Amino acid sequence: MGDPPGVAMERRAIALIDANNFYVSCERVFRPDLENRPVVVLSNNDGCVVSRSAEAKAAGVPMGAPWHQQAVLAREHDIIALSSNYALYADMSNRFMRLLARFSPQQEIYSIDECFLDLGCPATSPDGEATRQGREIVHLIRRQVGLPVCVGIGPTKTLAKLANRIAKKNPEWQGVCDLGPLPDDARDALMAKMPVDDIWGVGYRFAIRLLALGIRTALDLRRADQGRIRAKFGVVLARTLVELNGIPCLGLEEIASPKKQIISSRSFGIPLVGREAIEEAVVAYVTRAAEKLRRQASRAGLITVFLLTNRFHENEEQYQASETVALTEATDDTRRLIGGAVGALKRIYRAGFRYHKAGVVLGEISTGAVLQPPLFGDDTGHDRERARTLMTTVDGINAAFGRGTVRFLGEGTNQPWKLRAQFRSPRYTTRLSDIPTARAA
Amino acid sequence: MGSELKWVGGPWASGETPAAGGLVARPVPAGFPSPADDYVESRISLDEHLIRHREATFFVRVTGDSMSGVGILDGDLLVVDRALTPVDGSVVIAVTGDGFTVKQLYRRPGGGAVLKAAHPGYADIEIGPDGELRIWGVVRWAIHRVWPWNDER
Numbered sequence: 001m002g003d004p005p006g007v008a009m010e011r012r013a014i015a016l017i018d019a020n021n022f023y024v025s026c027e028r029v030f031r032p033d034l035e036n037r038p039v040v041v042l043s044n045n046d047g048c049v050v051s052r053s054a055e056a057k058a059a060g061v062p063m064g065a066p067w068h069q070q071a072v073l074a075r076e077h078d079i080i081a082l083s084s085n086y087a088l089y090a091d092m093s094n095r096f097m098r099l100l101a102r103f104s105p106q107q108e109i110y111s112i113d114e115c116f117l118d119l120g121c122p123a124t125s126p127d128g129e130a131t132r133q134g135r136e137i138v139h140l141i142r143r144q145v146g147l148p149v150c151v152g153i154g155p156t157k158t159l160a161k162l163a164n165r166i167a168k169k170n171p172e173w174q175g176v177c178d179l180g181p182l183p184d185d186a187r188d189a190l191m192a193k194m195p196v197d198d199i200w201g202v203g204y205r206f207a208i209r210l211l212a213l214g215i216r217t218a219l220d221l222r223r224a225d226q227g228r229i230r231a232k233f234g235v236v237l238a239r240t241l242v243e244l245n246g247i248p249c250l251g252l253e254e255i256a257s258p259k260k261q262i263i264s265s266r267s268f269g270i271p272l273v274g275r276e277a278i279e280e281a282v283v284a285y286v287t288r289a290a291e292k293l294r295r296q297a298s299r300a301g302l303i304t305v306f307l308l309t310n311r312f313h314e315n316e317e318q319y320q321a322s323e324t325v326a327l328t329e330a331t332d333d334t335r336r337l338i339g340g341a342v343g344a345l346k347r348i349y350r351a352g353f354r355y356h357k358a359g360v361v362l363g364e365i366s367t368g369a370v371l372q373p374p375l376f377g378d379d380t381g382h383d384r385e386r387a388r389t390l391m392t393t394v395d396g397i398n399a400a401f402g403r404g405t406v407r408f409l410g411e412g413t414n415q416p417w418k419l420r421a422q423f424r425s426p427r428y429t430t431r432l433s434d435i436p437t438a439r440a441a
Numbered sequence: 442m443g444s445e446l447k448w449v450g451g452p453w454a455s456g457e458t459p460a461a462g463g464l465v466a467r468p469v470p471a472g473f474p475s476p477a478d479d480y481v482e483s484r485i486s487l488d489e490h491l492i493r494h495r496e497a498t499f500f501v502r503v504t505g506d507s508m509s510g511v512g513i514l515d516g517d518l519l520v521v522d523r524a525l526t527p528v529d530g531s532v533v534i535a536v537t538g539d540g541f542t543v544k545q546l547y548r549r550p551g552g553g554a555v556l557k558a559a560h561p562g563y564a565d566i567e568i569g570p571d572g573e574l575r576i577w578g579v580v581r582w583a584i585h586r587v588w589p590w591n592d593e594r
Binding site: 032033094095096098099143144145146428429432435436437438439440441 | 494495496497499500501502503504505506507508509513515518519523524534536538539540541542543558563575577
């Protein structure tokens with residue numbers, strides 16, 4: 001295949017919409033006083049910075065930085081730090097996604113704050129239909145849920161991502177960058193300014209190797225020889241190259257594909273020593289992961305448990321271990337998953353350490369449609385049916401009356417490992433006792 | 442068509458457990474279409490009645506009595522819709538200084554607006570033609586607890 005002269009634009013317009021600094025923006029909807037001030041949101045247990053307002057970025061707070069190392073900067077710039085409020089973010093994300101779903105029957109939810117939409121019009125619409133829809137999206141989301149978003153539009157997912165990045169980094173686009181109606185040279189000029197490692201699907205390691213070949217920018221990659229890229233880097237990067245040329249290779253998946261893995265892991269609020277306490281935490285993590293699994297109508301075939309001490313406490317003895325166990329058959333039954341996890345924990349636990357963190361990973365995830373009976377197993381169809389009913393009931397009760405209303409016994413009741421979330425905002429949209437107040441004074 | 446699922450009352454067959462409300466799901470042979478199928482009535486839902494734009498609706502608690510003239514009292518629960526465009530006289534949640542204020546919005550003919558309290562004891566807020574006014578949402582309903590007055594739920 002020779003180099004196509006320009007980016008093919010006769011395709012349908014794909015939009016990538018994402019919220020700017022999503023967690024911080026969610027907080028600001030209910031705290032207008034945080035507008036124009038440096039704000040960060042911290043990860044679970046108030047560990048690292050996971051979301052930064054533009055002001056916090058400008059102040060020099062690095063993404064992912066441990067917050068306790070930012071004390072000087074925080075004081076100097078009067079930075080406001082908030083604990084993660086996932087109940088709020090999840091609800092705001094649901095609102096955001098459902099509003100966007102109105103624009104297209106074809107939506108792929110890509111993460112908590114971004115999704116692809118097939119706008120249902122040509123990528124090069126002479127009347128600017130795609131651009132118009134993009135502007136409407138920005139306006140609607142800002143207006144109805146209060147979130148600032150950016151929209152990138154192009155004929156492929158890769159170009160939509162690239163356009164989104166341009167819109168995000170350059171305020172003059174006012175939140176919407178549509179590559180469709182641009183003349184070839186203008187599009188190429190934009191691609192020439194984009195470093196190759198900013199392209200979706202080009203990792204850091206690929207970028208280094210590409211640089212060695214003189215491929216520095218998105219434009220360089222677009223013009224590179226497809227066969228050569230495929231031979232050196234494999235089919236994934238070759239596909240990226242084709243997508244940069246405006247030829248779609250990656251389809252929109254209407255429903256987000258079941259994730260390859262489900263991870264449930266947190267740092268303990270306080271160091272744990274005894275196995276019983278750690279077991280309670282692990283059981284709670286499995287319970288949460290299993291709920292997620294069932295929401296995806298999936299089953300897990302493997303469960304991994306890991307456990308570690310605090311590597312930042314250098315004067316303490318360090319230990320870390322993990323074990324993966326295979327289940328006799330893929331399951332979504334919390335009790336079976338707990339059985340597997342607790343067994344694994346017993347085998348990896350060593351007395352005499354101060355443990356800092358544990359977690360579980362569900363792997364080998366399959367969708368519910370296929371049901372493989374075990375070759376050797378005690379399981380009958382009847383038992384499976386009963387288990388399904390029990391899990392649905394437990395999930396239903398917990399959804400109706402709040403997480404943890406019905407618990408599996410191993411979870412424990414006082415949970416000394418509970419998270420630190422010192423600066424968490426109220427759950428404005430999920431608890432009646434937490435709703436915002438307005439003064440009538 | 443096979444069989445369809447329908448809610449039926451009556452005595453429990455052996456092995457069945459009554460579900461909440463004393464009804465049990467039981468397959469009913471098709472071929473006897475019920476007239477009710479075409480005119481389904483469901484129980485009144487306050488969510489459906491009070492919420493027009495589901496994704497844009499938020500609940501807000503009132504503190505203070507400056508809006509008593511329009512029937513909004515201290516402690517009331519407001520149903521706030523961010524999808525609505527306020528008109529003259531709309532009760533709105535406005536952003537003022539450090540937080541939210543509930544007031545009645547009127548536009549000034551020459552530009553600008555005024556946020557009016559609905560109580561003689563409170564002053565209005567004037568916004569000049571060049572002033573900035575942020576409307577957070579439009580109040581559609583005020584839910585007022587009648588009794589018991591200080592129950593949390």
